[in-house]
Amino acid sequence: MTDPLAHVRELFDLADDVVYLDGNSLGAPPRAVAERLDDVVRRQWGRRLIRSWSEGWWEAPQRVGDRIGRLVGAAPGQVVVGDSTSVNLFKALVGAVRGTDRSEIVVDAGTFPTDGYIAGSAAELTGLSLRPADPDDLRLDERTAVVLLNHVDYRTGRLLDMAGLTERAHEVGAKVVWDLCHSVGVLPIELDALGVDLAVGCTYKFLNGGPGSPAFLYVPSAAQPGFRQPLTGWTGHREPFAMAAEYTPDAGIGRARAGTPDILSMLALDAALDVWDGVELADVRAKGLALTARFMELVRDLPGIEVITPADGRRGHQVSLRHPEAARLMAELIAGGVIGDHRPPDVLRFGFAPLYNTFDEAERAAKALEELL
Numbered sequence: 001m002t003d004p005l006a007h008v009r010e011l012f013d014l015a016d017d018v019v020y021l022d023g024n025s026l027g028a029p030p031r032a033v034a035e036r037l038d039d040v041v042r043r044q045w046g047r048r049l050i051r052s053w054s055e056g057w058w059e060a061p062q063r064v065g066d067r068i069g070r071l072v073g074a075a076p077g078q079v080v081v082g083d084s085t086s087v088n089l090f091k092a093l094v095g096a097v098r099g100t101d102r103s104e105i106v107v108d109a110g111t112f113p114t115d116g117y118i119a120g121s122a123a124e125l126t127g128l129s130l131r132p133a134d135p136d137d138l139r140l141d142e143r144t145a146v147v148l149l150n151h152v153d154y155r156t157g158r159l160l161d162m163a164g165l166t167e168r169a170h171e172v173g174a175k176v177v178w179d180l181c182h183s184v185g186v187l188p189i190e191l192d193a194l195g196v197d198l199a200v201g202c203t204y205k206f207l208n209g210g211p212g213s214p215a216f217l218y219v220p221s222a223a224q225p226g227f228r229q230p231l232t233g234w235t236g237h238r239e240p241f242a243m244a245a246e247y248t249p250d251a252g253i254g255r256a257r258a259g260t261p262d263i264l265s266m267l268a269l270d271a272a273l274d275v276w277d278g279v280e281l282a283d284v285r286a287k288g289l290a291l292t293a294r295f296m297e298l299v300r301d302l303p304g305i306e307v308i309t310p311a312d313g314r315r316g317h318q319v320s321l322r323h324p325e326a327a328r329l330m331a332e333l334i335a336g337g338v339i340g341d342h343r344p345p346d347v348l349r350f351g352f353a354p355l356y357n358t359f360d361e362a363e364r365a366a367k368a369l370e371e372l373l
């Protein structure tokens, strides 16, 4: 295919002697980040000192949130950036079930561990039970307060049907929280249009925000007045600088904030998001499907390999291969300059980031694996 994103790779600081296929865990650095951080540290922090809080720092969580909103189909004022995905999951789940007369939280059984752990804790603290369930057989009913689902499964790369599952939850009066860690920046997402209740996601994978860059939380405008999240830190207060004794939440998405925002990471993410300017998610999606299809075609028949990522369009931008010696194979691939990762016990993962990965890289990686086998 002709690649409408070919020029975007130049915006990244990537060495040509490495085939980097782990952007689904830690995205590559956009060149603009180092430059921006230099300005933030030397000029904003260094010269403007504390004045910088009123020169853009304080509002950064909402401003950067709106930039992510564009990528997930959320109108402005509904996404806030800060804290980790784990912390935002806790805010979302407790906020979703507080005051409910329903009795269970449902989580997809194969979830990324942190989601299951946090859901367990949220259930225990709110007196609900936690029920892990297969996304193909969720069995939601009037007992279900909320269901937490991963849009793209971290292990297999399978993409769930957000529209259908959101509708199913709503049919029984349950809420749905979507974890978008492996789908934000991968495909067009329509949170507002689908009536999603809450969503979280991390920014260090396909959004390339850098190691530990802050996560995001989506709370639709209509739900904000009733959203009572448990971490009532002062920055979520309606008038934080009034230093009032009583907590009064911000009227809008600001109530989803907790403590002081991590400005260095936040502004690194802000700079990283510049690579999306002028990029169409439809192009990203088309290239991601083509890259993963090409790689799957090349590795499908290799000895001992089982492709566990769906071959139809229901996948994100990673290819997962099962092999009994996955750990050894990945270590050898990495030693040879092809960087993917291994998830226990026997899964090799290869993430394709359409903004910077090329078809030539898909072929080089497949060739390297073939030679090892």
Ligand SMILES: Cc1ncc(COP(=O)(O)O)c(C=O)c1O
Pocket: 084, 085, 086, 087, 112, 114, 115, 150, 154, 179, 181, 182, 202, 215
């Ligand atoms: C689906 C999913 N949820 C959550 C996380 C991480 O959460 P946190 O940002 O708290 O480390 C990851 C990856 O680390 C993930 O893959």
Ligand SMILES: Nc1c(O)cccc1C(=O)C[C@H](N)C(=O)O
Pocket: 024, 025, 026, 112, 154, 212
């Ligand atoms: N967040 C990570 C980290 O701090 C260190 C190593 C890996 C990660 C990851 O993001 C793992 C990733 N969520 C996964 O899908 O496995």
